[in-house]
Amino acid sequence: MGLLSNRVDRQSLKPGDHIYSWRAAYIYAHHGIYVGDDTVIHFTRRGQEVGTGTVLDVLLISSGPTRSHLPCPTCTPPDEGHGVVSSCLNCFLAGGVLYRFEYAVTPALFIAKARGGTCTLAVSDPDEIVVHRAKYLLDNGFGCYNVFKNNCEDFAIYCKTGLLVVDEGRLGQSGQAASIIGGPLAAVLSTPLRLFSTNLYGMAATAVAVYCASRYAADIGLRRDVMKVPVEDLTRRLATGSLQVVEPQISVTPSLGSPQLLTQ
Structure with a gap:
């Protein structure tokens, strides 16, 4: 893998890897x-699934199950259900190129990879734990699909880190979602700054800086609205609504300055 590409070959894969392939x-x-x-x-x-009610709903197509006129001799056709499926690597790639998502990258590398959904500052858990989470969710589901708050990237990041965004009013872990929102947001937020630079290049640089800052702040490795949730408890807590965030209480203990997980 290099600075501009996370492309890998099949021989380098190992169980627990977070992989992806570009669509559309x-x-x-x-x-x-x-x-x-x-x-x-x-x-x-x-x-x-939950749509957005906008033209962005076309992005749901990329996370749909692969459809082919010829049945795969390896994969078992999935039953209708919760949306977590097991596929052979060929069906998952659907003719696309194989890439590996990077974890524990440096801030400089994160910013250099301007396209979201390719890396994170967060640290991955051991591979055997990652595989256990994925297999458990294959049997128990990962909630309702939402292109912004609960998508395929959110699923993979949770399997790798055990971190879950528990504030219903905010975006999920997905770097792709942050990029989709971050571009227009950067343009809007940088508009007042045009008074400080009438040069076209200066305005473009300002918009890029705002975009990078918004992506960086939204990364799962920096966010404060995430908690480590055991996979065995995930389905039950989401179903019962017992997973939520409360405002941190004032305390002299530094570790209590982050959101707290409540269970009922």
């Missing part, structure tokens, strides 16, 4: 967890 002319990527034996577990829009 590099507009959006589909993500999953490689679990060995040429098998990928990934989260699709099959089953329940």
